[in-house]
Amino acid sequence: MLAVLHHMLVSERIPLDEIIDLAAELTTDSVIIEFIGTDDAMFRRLTRGREELHRELTPETFECSLRKRFHIVRERKLPNSSRHLYWLRRFE
Numbered sequence: 001m002l003a004v005l006h007h008m009l010v011s012e013r014i015p016l017d018e019i020i021d022l023a024a025e026l027t028t029d030s031v032i033i034e035f036i037g038t039d040d041a042m043f044r045r046l047t048r049g050r051e052e053l054h055r056e057l058t059p060e061t062f063e064c065s066l067r068k069r070f071h072i073v074r075e076r077k078l079p080n081s082s083r084h085l086y087w088l089r090r091f092e
Contacts, residue, residue: 005019027090
């Protein structure tokens with residue numbers, strides 16, 4: 001789920017937990033999800049002045065949502081950005 005989550009969250013206004021649930025339903029084992037921080041240029045372009053709606057979206061709140069359905073196998077922050085990649089394993 002690279003370059004997808006923020007479009008679903010911002011453009012389609014799908015709640016984060018529902019997106020995480022969908023990822024869990026679509027995978028039989030593992031998934032890679034990209035987190036994009038609210039200070040990212042693409043995120044700001046999508047929100048078009050509605051950043052306040054997503055002020056609580058942080059890596060910590062994102063990980064809290066992930067842990068409801070997945071084990072976090074590995075997380076890597078991409079250099080010089082607010083983007084993180086998460087390798088997740090679905091709970092059995």
